Amino acid sequence: MNQPLVVTNTIVIHAPAIKVWDALTNPEQTKKYMFGCEALSDWKPGSPLIWKGTFNGVEMIAVKGKVVSIDPPRSLVYTVIDPNNPKIPDLPENYLTITCNLDERNGQTGLEVSQGDYSTVAEGTVRYKDTCDGGGWDPILVQIKALCES
Numbered sequence: 334m335n336q337p338l339v340v341t342n343t344i345v346i347h348a349p350a351i352k353v354w355d356a357l358t359n360p361e362q363t364k365k366y367m368f369g370c371e372a373l374s375d376w377k378p379g380s381p382l383i384w385k386g387t388f389n390g391v392e393m394i395a396v397k398g399k400v401v402s403i404d405p406p407r408s409l410v411y412t413v414i415d416p417n418n419p420k421i422p423d424l425p426e427n428y429l430t431i432t433c434n435l436d437e438r439n440g441q442t443g444l445e446v447s448q449g450d451y452s453t454v455a456e457g458t459v460r461y462k463d464t465c466d467g468g469g470w471d472p473i474l475v476q477i478k479a480l481c482e483s
């Protein structure tokens with residue numbers, strides 16, 4: 334049995350959870366920190382979620398998945414896959430799971446984001462290494478923090 338490969342990053346944001354939640358689910362906010370991509374969904378369990386943006390002048394879906402569970406403004410779980418990577422077949426077993434947990438205390442919100450399990454997906458070891466080498470969610474969390482604290 335493989336050891337689970339999950340990347341987890343956390344940050345404390347000096348803003349209420351509802352503001353952080355808005356940053357995670359509002360397409361106008363997501364495009365400010367997620368490489369210009371809008372997160373588009375009706376945010377109901379089982380619903381599609383697509384991250385759409387414009388790259389080199391071409392509008393495209395950068396990432397797609399499904400909403401697994403949602404408990405505003407405490408937790409959001411969804412799956413993702415890059416539909417533009419020919420090395421990774423678009424099959425349910427190749428989707429990674431993103432889990433966002435928010436914990437508000439005294440006007441501050443702890444945001445923990447985990448992504449995995451890379452040990453169960455195609456090209457998992459390479460995808461895990463690429464994510465770790467890129468800092469996981471840390472660079473994105475720093476931008477979410479700046480957005481929410483402004």
